[in-house]
Amino acid sequence: MAFSEVRKREFIDETFRLLSGTLGASRLVFYSVDDNNNLHNFVCSRVPSEFLKIYIREMHAHDPLHVRQIEHEQNPVVKMTDARRYAPESEVALYRQFLDVFKVSNTIELIFQRDRQIYAGISVMWTADDSMPTDEQFHLADTLHPYIAFNLKEVLPTPxxxxxxxxxxxxxxxxxxxxxxxxxxxxxxxxxxxxxxxxxxxxxxxxxxxxxxxxxxxxxxxxxxxxxxxx
The missing domain is CATH 1.10.10.10 (Winged helix-like DNA-binding domain superfamily/Winged helix DNA-binding domain)
Incomplete structure (x- = not known):
């Protein structure tokens, strides 16, 4: 594995530990975003393999927080509780059913931009076994985002x-x-x-x-x- 890839993986693992510890979420997914807003290069922590397979195969098209839906959002931390701002109710309901199957009770997206284009993101997921996230934890996510964004640009080279x-x-x-x-x-x-x-x-x-x-x-x-x- 190239040194740059080792650095990238170490940074992602450290970021997962930081987010999991401060936000109390047990499942996390890092992904890169190409010029056409397609997600790729997924790195998962405690996410069932079947969840990712179904998401990539079909459910990404119904995800209200997919980068295609939120690319013009000013806030770099987006909550599933605000999903109706980005997608029709029917799509939100369908995606929530998918989350329910895998016992995901809540989720947020941390979005990272370079030259006004999204190039990476992190999904933070709380399950039924986790404590429900509080407003304080959502605020922590907002606070941590600039730190993660700054360091991510150093680790992830320009496409x-x-x-x-x-x-x-x-x-x-x-x-x-x-x-x-x-x-x-x-x-x-x-x-x-x-x-x-x-x-x-x-x-x-x-x-x-x-x-x-x-x-x-x-x-x-x-x-x-x-x-x-x-x-």
Whole structure:
């Protein structure tokens, strides 16, 4: 496992212990969020495997606190008790039935943003065996969020897509040049790029000359390194 992944897992485990200890919740889920607001890379603590399977397969579409529902919410800590603000009553009722099956009595979401886009979140779940959360504990979640958010940015690197987008803008690449650069950074050969984009090999070489010139480099390895400097 790469060192960065070890750091990430250690941080998540420490955060789980912090939230569980202060909020009295026994089940927690960390997840990453892609550019299309899909959840992935789940890390769970004391969450039944069947719960996660059903959630990923179907119930995510009915979750009133899914990032698609709350992406414009200003408060980074969102409560299930406010679910009707984000989804129709029928969807809220259906999702609550799902939670009831797994003895989840309450839940909140801690949402983390980078450049105004959600990139990660933590679900905090109280079960029937936990004490019901109090207003004081909800306030604690609000208080802890900035601390977790600050440290999470240090542990979770900027997604490659964001790095690429920033690099394209700063290097003033055209749309076609950006497509060529993306494929090159994925290890594609000139012939691969020509086939993927439906253009001639000579056109690919011309684009590469322009890209190298704008990036101030003279070979592929140097371009990849230059692109990643914008992370």
């Amino acid at each position: 490659k897509a964001v790095v690429t987008q920033k690099a394209n803008a700063l290097l003033h690449l055209t749309q076609r040049e950006a497509e060529v650069a993306r494929l090159l950074c994925c290890g594609r050969t000139n012939a691969d790029i020509a086939q993927c984009l439906g253009i001639g090999l000579a056109t690919v070489k011309t684009h590469l000359i322009h890209i190298f010139d704008k990036a101030g480099v003279d070979n592929r390895a140097a371009l990849v390194s230059r692109m990643m400097q914008f992370g």
